[in-house]
Amino acid sequence: MKEIKAFIKPNRIQRVIEALSDNGFKSMTLSQAEGTGAFKSKGARPSLDFHVTDSPVVKLELVCQNEEAQAAIETIIANAKTDGPGDGIIYIANIEDAFQIKTGESLKRFNS
Numbered sequence: 762m763k764e765i766k767a768f769i770k771p772n773r774i775q776r777v778i779e780a781l782s783d784n785g786f787k788s789m790t791l792s793q794a795e796g797t798g799a800f801k802s803k804g805a806r807p808s809l810d811f812h813v814t815d816s817p818v819v820k821l822e823l824v825c826q827n828e829e830a831q832a833a834i835e836t837i838i839a840n841a842k843t844d845g846p847g848d849g850i851i852y853i854a855n856i857e858d859a860f861q862i863k864t865g866e867s868l869k870r871f872n873s
Contacts, residue, residue, distance in 0.1 A: 762856040762868070763830040767821045768796060768849040769841045774819040780840040781823070786833055789823040796849075818849060824856055 769777055774791065781789065796818045825833055834851055842848055859868040 762824055762859065763827055764822065764824050764854045764856050765830065765833055765837070766852045766854075767837050767841065768794065768818045768851075769821060769837070770843065770847070770849060771817055771819050773841045773843065773848075774821065777821065777837055777840045780836050781833065784832060784836050786823055786825065786829075786836070789821055792820040792822075794818050794820045816847070824859065
């Protein structure tokens with residue numbers, strides 16, 4: 762299994778969510794975040810919450826089967842990309858296993 766973490770501009774997140782859902786990726790987690798990446802937007806100023814500079818981003822997280830990861834990545838890129846700088850970044854990590862809290866059942870069996 763793969764974990765995909767994507768940091769996306771807030772004005773593109775709805776488009777990304779809809780495209781992922783249309784392509785079968787129904788379960789994802791969204792969090793508000795602030796980035797301090799290489800791109801510095803004009804007018805960036807210290808945050809009242811975190812005391813760092815830069816613009817707000819949305820962190821999207823999803824876990825999928827290995828063979829589905831490339832489709833998820835391509836969907837995110839196609840729908841998060843703009844004509845301007847600072848569109849975000851995607852990280853990919855291997856997931857060793859996952860467990861259902863209710864049953865304690867491993868989801869690893871779905872990866873075979």
